[in-house]
Structure formats: C-alpha cells, structure tokens
Amino acid sequence: MFKLKYIGKKFIQMLITLFAIITFNFFLFRILPGDPVKLLARSGALSQESLDRIHALFGLDQPLGIQYLIYLKNMITGKYGISITYRTDVGTIIAERMGNTVALLALATVLIIVIGIGTGVIAAMRRGSTTDKVLLVASMTGWSLPTFWTGLLMIVVFGVTLNVLPVSGILTPGAVYTSTGAMLIDYLRHLIMPTIALIIVDMAEFFLITRSTLVDVMTEDFILTAKGKGLSEKKILWRHALPNSMLPIVTTLALYVSLVIGGAIQVETVFSFPGMGQLMYDAVLKRDYPILEASFFLFATVTLVANFISDILYMLIDPRVKEL
Amino acid sequence: MKTRLKTNETWNQMWNDGLGRAGIILLAIIIIVALIGPIIFPFDSTETGTSAAEIMNAPSAEHWLGTDEMGRDVFRELLSGARISLFVGLLATAISIVVGAIFGLTAGYYKGIVGTVLMRITDFFLALPVLPFIIVLAAICGQSLAITIAVIGLTSWPSTARIVRSQVLTICERQYIERIKALGATDFRILFVHILPNTLPLIYANTVLVIAGSILSEATLAFLGLGDPVNVSWGTMLHYAFESGAASRGAYWYLIPPGVGILAVVLAFTLVGHTLDKIMNPRLREF
Numbered sequence: 001m002f003k004l005k006y007i008g009k010k011f012i013q014m015l016i017t018l019f020a021i022i023t024f025n026f027f028l029f030r031i032l033p034g035d036p037v038k039l040l041a042r043s044g045a046l047s048q049e050s051l052d053r054i055h056a057l058f059g060l061d062q063p064l065g066i067q068y069l070i071y072l073k074n075m076i077t078g079k080y081g082i083s084i085t086y087r088t089d090v091g092t093i094i095a096e097r098m099g100n101t102v103a104l105l106a107l108a109t110v111l112i113i114v115i116g117i118g119t120g121v122i123a124a125m126r127r128g129s130t131t132d133k134v135l136l137v138a139s140m141t142g143w144s145l146p147t148f149w150t151g152l153l154m155i156v157v158f159g160v161t162l163n164v165l166p167v168s169g170i171l172t173p174g175a176v177y178t179s180t181g182a183m184l185i186d187y188l189r190h191l192i193m194p195t196i197a198l199i200i201v202d203m204a205e206f207f208l209i210t211r212s213t214l215v216d217v218m219t220e221d222f223i224l225t226a227k228g229k230g231l232s233e234k235k236i237l238w239r240h241a242l243p244n245s246m247l248p249i250v251t252t253l254a255l256y257v258s259l260v261i262g263g264a265i266q267v268e269t270v271f272s273f274p275g276m277g278q279l280m281y282d283a284v285l286k287r288d289y290p291i292l293e294a295s296f297f298l299f300a301t302v303t304l305v306a307n308f309i310s311d312i313l314y315m316l317i318d319p320r321v322k323e324l
Numbered sequence: 325m326k327t328r329l330k331t332n333e334t335w336n337q338m339w340n341d342g343l344g345r346a347g348i349i350l351l352a353i354i355i356i357v358a359l360i361g362p363i364i365f366p367f368d369s370t371e372t373g374t375s376a377a378e379i380m381n382a383p384s385a386e387h388w389l390g391t392d393e394m395g396r397d398v399f400r401e402l403l404s405g406a407r408i409s410l411f412v413g414l415l416a417t418a419i420s421i422v423v424g425a426i427f428g429l430t431a432g433y434y435k436g437i438v439g440t441v442l443m444r445i446t447d448f449f450l451a452l453p454v455l456p457f458i459i460v461l462a463a464i465c466g467q468s469l470a471i472t473i474a475v476i477g478l479t480s481w482p483s484t485a486r487i488v489r490s491q492v493l494t495i496c497e498r499q500y501i502e503r504i505k506a507l508g509a510t511d512f513r514i515l516f517v518h519i520l521p522n523t524l525p526l527i528y529a530n531t532v533l534v535i536a537g538s539i540l541s542e543a544t545l546a547f548l549g550l551g552d553p554v555n556v557s558w559g560t561m562l563h564y565a566f567e568s569g570a571a572s573r574g575a576y577w578y579l580i581p582p583g584v585g586i587l588a589v590v591l592a593f594t595l596v597g598h599t600l601d602k603i604m605n606p607r608l609r610e611f
Contacts, residue, residue, distance in 0.1 A: 017451055028464060137343070140598065144590035146540060148547050149562060149583035155571040156579060167572070254451075262455030266544060270566065280456065284463050285549055292460055299456040307451050 006315055014308045021300050022075050026068055029293050080294035085286045090294045094276065100170055101264060101275035107191060108198045108260065116203040117249065120210025125237065127215055135207065142204035147263045151197035151270035158193060166190050168272035194267040202260055209252050213245040220244075243317075250313045257306035261299050337603045338596070347595025354589055358410055361403035369556060372396055380570065383577050390577035392561070393568035401561060402581050408557040409589065412473055413539035419477025420538065421484055421531050428488025429515055429523070433496065443489070450482040458541060462550040469552045476541045484530055491523045525604045532597035536590045543586045558582035 046054075055061045062070070074080070080090035119139075123132040159167035166172060170190045177183040217223065218241055226236045261277075268277030276295055283291035338344040372394040381391045389398040431442035461475045495501065496519070504514055545551060546559025547566070561582040565571075570578045 017448055020448055021452070028460065140343070140594050141587070141591055144536065144540075144587050144594050146543050146547070146559075146583060146586050146590075148544065148566075149579075149586065152562065152566060152571050152579050153583065156574055156576055160572060160574045258453040258455075261453045262544070265455055265459070265548070269548065270571075280459065281548055284459060287463065292463060296456045296460045299453045300451075303453040304451055 003315065007312055010308055010311045014304050017304055018301065021297065021304075022072060023068075025075075025293055025297055026071050029289055075297060080297075081290040083291050084288045085282070085291075086288075090290050093279065093291065094294060094298065097275050097279050100273065101268070101277060104191060104194060104198065104268070104273065104275060105260060105264060107195050108202070108263075111195065112199050112202045112206055112256075112260075115199075116206025117210045119203075120207045121214060121237070121242070123207070124211045124214035124218065125233070127218075136211070139204035139207040142200045143208070145200055146266075147197055147201055148266040148270050150200055151193070151267050154193045154197055155270065165193055167193070170274060190271075190273075194271045194273050197270070198260070198263045198267045201263060202256060205256070205259065206249070206252065209248055210245065213248045214241055217241050217244045246317050247314065250310055250317060253310040253313070254303065254307040257303050261303065334600070334603055338599055341599045341602070343595045344599030347592050347599065350588060350592035351596060354406065354592060355410075357403065358406040362400075362407060365400045365403055367397070367400035367404035369396070369401075369554065380568070380573060380575050380578065382575075389581055390575070392578055393564055393570070398561075398578055398581060401556060402558070402585060405556055405558045405561055405582060406585060406589075408469070408552075408555050409539055409542060409559070409586065412469060412476070412542045412557065413535050413589075415473045416476035416480070416538040416542070417531060417535045419473065420480040420534055421527065423478065424481035424484025425488050425520075425523070425527060427481065427485035429492055429520065431485065432489040432492025433511070433515055433519065442485075446482045446485045446489075449479065450486070452479075454479065454541070455544065458545060459548060459550065462545055467550060467552055469555050472542055472545060472551065476538050476545070480534060480537060480541070484527070484534065487526055487530055488523050491526050492519055495519050495522050529597060529600040529604045532593055532600055536593035536597060539586065539593070540590055558585045 052061070060067070078091050080094070082088065083090050083093060086093055119135055123135045126132050155167045158165045166189060171183070171186055172190075175186060177186070223236060223240060226240050231239075264275065265277035265280055267273065268275045269281040272278065276298070279291060280295045282288070283295065338348065378391055380393055381387060383390045387397050387399065389402060392398055392401065427442055427446060431439045431446070433439075458475050458479055461479070462471060465471045465475065501514065501518060504518055509518075542551075542557060543559035543562070546557050547563045549563050549567075551557055551560040551563065553560070559582075562579070565575070565578045565582070
C-alpha cells in the first residue's frame with residue numbers, strides 16, 4: 001500500500017515537472033527575436049493581408065492563453081510542427097532517427113554498467129594496490145576527456161591514418177549486401193568508434209562512484225562482523241558489500257541519462273551519425289527552432305522518466321524509504 | 325564543534341597526496357602559461373594567411389604548431405584560447421556557486437513553504453538534461469562570452485544548492501543556533517555569520533569540481549558552434565577544425581593541442597577537487 005502511494009506521488013511529481021518543461025519551452029521559444037512568419041516567408045515584401053492570413057493559419061492571431069493551450073495539446077499528442085530546413089513534419093524526422101540513437105545508447109549503457117561497475121569493484125577490493133592506482137588515474141583522466149575530442153582523435157587514428165574503421169554514417173554508402181547479416185555487421189562496424197568515444201566519460205563516472213561507495217561500505221561494522229564470522233571475501237562482497245552499495249549507484253542513473261544524452265549529441269556530431277543528437281546539432285547550426293524545441297522536449301522527457309525509475313528502484317532497494 | 329577550514333593543514337594534506345600534488349603542479353603550469361604566454365606570443369585573430377598555400381600547414385620553424393584553416397598560427401591561438409577557457413570557466417563557476425549557495429542556505433534555513441518551493445525549483449533544474457538545455461539557451465540568446473558564462477553559470481548551480489542545503493539542515497539542528505536565536509540575532513546574521521562559514525569546506529571542494537565541469541561545458545558548447553566567434557576558446561578552435569575537415573585531412577597539429585589543453589585543465593581541477601573532497605570528508609580519508 002505504502003509502495004503504491006510512493007509511486008503515485010513520484011508519478012504526479014514527474015507529470016508536474018513535465019508540465020513545467022512544456023510551459024518553459026513555450027515561453028522560451030517565444031522570446032525569440034523576429035517574427036516567425038517573416039522568417040518562414042523569407043521575404044519582407046508580403047502584403048499585410050497575406051501576413052494576416054499566415055498569422056491566422058498558424059494560430060498566431062489567437063490570444064497567448066489560447067496559443068498556450070493549443071501548444072500543450074500538440075506537445076502531448078506529438079505534433080511538433082514543421083521543420084524550417086527539411087520542410088516536413090518534425091515528428092516524422094525524429095521517428096526516422098530515434099532508432100539509431102536508441103541502438104547507440106543501448107550498446108553504450110550495457111558496456112558502461114558492466115565495465116564501470118566491474119572495474120570499480122576490482123579497485124575497491126584491492127584498495128591501495130597498483131591496479132587500484134592505475135584504474136583511479138585512468139578514470140579521472142577519462143572523466144576529464146571532452147567526448148567530442150576523443151571522437152575526433154579516433155577518426156584521425158583509426159579512420160584516416162590506419163584506415164581500419166568507417167568514420168561516418170551508419171552504413172557504407174553504395175554498399176550492396178548479400179544478406180541481412182552482412183548489413184548488420186556493417187552497421188556494427190559503424191557503431192564501434194562512436195560507442196567507444198561515448199562510453200569513456202560515463203564508465204569513469206560509474207567507476208568512481210562504485211569504488212568510493214564500496215570503500216565506504218567496507219569500513220562499516222557489519223563488514224567487520226562478517227569477517228569475524230569467517231566469511232570468504234567473495235561472500236562478503238556479493239552478500240554484504242555490493243547490495244549495500246547499490247543505492248548511490250541507482251541514484252546515479254538519473255544523472256547518467258543526462259550525461260549520456262550529452263555524450264550522444266557530441267559523438268553523433270563528430271561521426272555524422274544520423275540520430276537525434278546530430279539532428280540537434282544541425283538544428284543549432286541552421287537555427288531550426290521547431291526541431292530544437294522538439295528534441296529538447298524529448299531529451300527532457302527521457303531524463304524525467306529515468307529520474308522516476310531511479311526513485312522507484314531506490315524505494316525497492318532501500319527499506320528505509322518510508323516518509324513521503 | 326566547528327568545521328572551519330584550516331588552510332595550512334589542508335594544504336599539507338593536499339601536497340602529501342600524490343594525485344593532489346599532481347593536480348596542483350599541473351594547475352600552476354597552466355595558469356603561468358595562460359598568464360604569460362599571450363604576452364610573449366600575442367595572437368591576432370585577424371592576422372590570417374595571405375594565400376591558399378598558408379592554410380592548414382603542418383608545423384614548421386615559423387609556425388610551431390602549424391596553421392589553421394585561415395592560415396593563422398595555431399600555437400598563438402592555443403595560448404590565447406587558454407585564457408578564454410579559464411576565464412569563462414572561472415566566472416561561470418562564480419555565478420553557479422553564489423546562486424547555489426544562496427538557494428541552499430535559504431532552502432535549508434526556512435523549512436516551510438519557502439524552503440519547499442526553492443527545493444522544487446532546484447529539482448526542476450536538476451531534472452533537465454544538461455547539454456540539450458544549455459544548447460537551447462545558447463542558441464536562443466546568441467553567441468558571446470557573456471552569454472556562455474551566464475548560460476553555464478545559471479544552469480549548473482542546483483547540485484551546489486543541494487549539497488549546501490543538506491549541510492545547513494544538520495547545522496540548524498545544533499544547539500548553539502537555538503541559543504543565538506534566543507539571544508535575538510537576526511536571520512541574516514545567523515545565516516551569514518554562523519551558518520555560512522560552516523558550509524565553506526564543502527563549498528570549496530565542490531567549487532573546484534564545478535570549475536572542471538564548467539570548462540568542459542564551455543568547450544562542448546563552443547565545439548557545437550555556440551561559442552564566441554571573436555574570442556576564440558579551445559572549444560571554438562576545435563569547432564572550426566572540425567567544420568573545416570581537419571580530421572579527414574589528418575591535420576593532427578590543429579586537432580591535438582586544443583584538446584590536450586582542455587584535458588589538462590579539467591584533469592588538474594578534477595585531481596585537486598577530488599583530493600579536497602577526500603580531505604573534507606574524513607570517512608573516506610584513509611584511502
């Protein structure tokens with residue numbers, strides 16, 4: 001009963017924040033300099049009559065309050081308007097690109113969690129050893145690397161100098177595939193460099209958090225008790241230390257989504273990877289506001305949902321969460 | 325039980341820590357280079373090459389790090405970029421810390437409706453994906469150093485606010501605050517004379533890490549084409565390098581130095597920040 005109430009409350013909080021973001025978006029993109037109709041028409045010589053007609057067509061003659069309600073309805077039903085550069089529906093453009101970004105993020109997330117947490121555990125168990133020190137310095141360096149620059153370096157080294165991996169896109173242009181498998185292999189080859197460039201920073205983040213939490217937990221009394229009972233090191237780690245270290249790691253989930261989205265925008269730009277991130281970069285260069293607005297809204301929604309999931313996981317893991 | 329910062333002791337602990345010392349030395353070198361470098365090797369962004377033959381040249385005796393896509397000297401551009409990256413990072417952090425500390429102090433001290441509203445605002449900003457958010461703000465507001473500083477500073481404060489608030493909550497539980505209140509001290513006096521100094525150790529460690537984050541944010545924004553086109557930072561250099569195809573031309577001299585600069589500065593602040601954090605947070609001190 002308590003759990004349902006907790007989830008309900010977090011869900012309502014998420015909806016309120018989502019609503020706040022939509023409102024924020026509405027006003028943010030309306031303080032833009034210039035009349036959007038003139039921008040669309042790209043001609044100053046329009047008669048007042050045609051200007052009025054276009055205004056009416058886009059609903060810009062309505063009072064601000066009505067415009068806001070229409071906007072709210074459009075955002076919820078997925079109508080994001082017409083792109084200025086592509087001249088087509090923003091929703092359709094986004095739908096075409098979503099799959100690539102999801103593939104990139106899914107692959108990256110698995111690697112980040114496995115390698116990041118894995119190395120964190122190894123370092124914490126051998127605190128002070130050479131392995132620990134090397135991993136610590138490597139992760140701080142990795143954390144300090146600008147993701148886009150890592151990508152650029154990889155292009156120079158593996159793409160241009162060694163010429164072993166494709167540097168852009170998702171499929172080799174003009175390639176004819178004999179089977180689906182061959183196409184999949186080509187797709188994966190295009191994913192290698194963006195994925196590696198993307199995961200370095202987040203792996204370092206997970207490493208540092210896992211390590212410091214685990215080191216902290218290992219100094220707790222109950223670990224000493226477990227040692228005193230003569231439990232093996234493996235058993236202490238899996239049964240006592242790790243479960244108690246999960247909380248900060250789960251909290252990192254929400255932060256992680258924000259970080260990895262930022263990373264995806266950078267690597268997609270560098271590798272001309274046709275996903276949501278590259279779409280956003282192009283929209284910035286061309287000041288394509290409808291696309292910018294819609295992609296920001298989607299990224300924000302994803303981050304909010306991640307926050308919500310991490311809150312619920314937190315409650316499920318930590319029996320101490322009692323107060324609402 | 326006061327947790328005021330003991331400067332001497334902190335410095336000694338920092339210097340005796342391998343990573344902390346490495347951070348301080350790296351930071352000292354970078355600051356000296358950024359301060360003196362541009363005086364010896366001034367950079368003029370209008371001093372472009374005169375012919376196509378001077379564009380993206382490999383390093384030579386005349387141009388130590390070669391030339392960029394407009395025939396300008398990369399080495400001089402790099403030194404001047406150091407100043408701009410540091411300048412933006414430090415100012416943005418100053419804004420971020422001041423806003424974060426004020427939010428955290430107020431939200432922690434006034435527990436009723438004021439505190440709740442302030443924390444909701446903090447959570448709202450905390451729930452937004454950072455990069456898309458600053459991209460949208462910068463794309464709408466325009467491209468200048470002032471806008472970059474404001475955008476980064478005004479979006480990175482929520483984590484500081486949360487840290488400060490939780491510290492204020494524990495300080496307010498202590499009896500001496502009750503006593504001071506009973507003696508008739510004003511809220512303003514309690515907040516700034518009695519509570520703020522006790523949150524400073526946490527704020528210091530956090531500030532250094534925020535600088536690292538701000539410099540990275542600036543570099544990323546500038547790389548995505550949202551930097552000041554006149555005051556060229558390392559991120560802006562990499563933007564032009566990328567847009568002019570330096571990567572596919574293999575123009576390593578144009579791509580490597582600005583990135584190494586960003587990496588070195590961010591790493592230096594990260595090393596110092598983590599060591600400070602460890603010193604201020606005694607539970608983790610022994611590792």
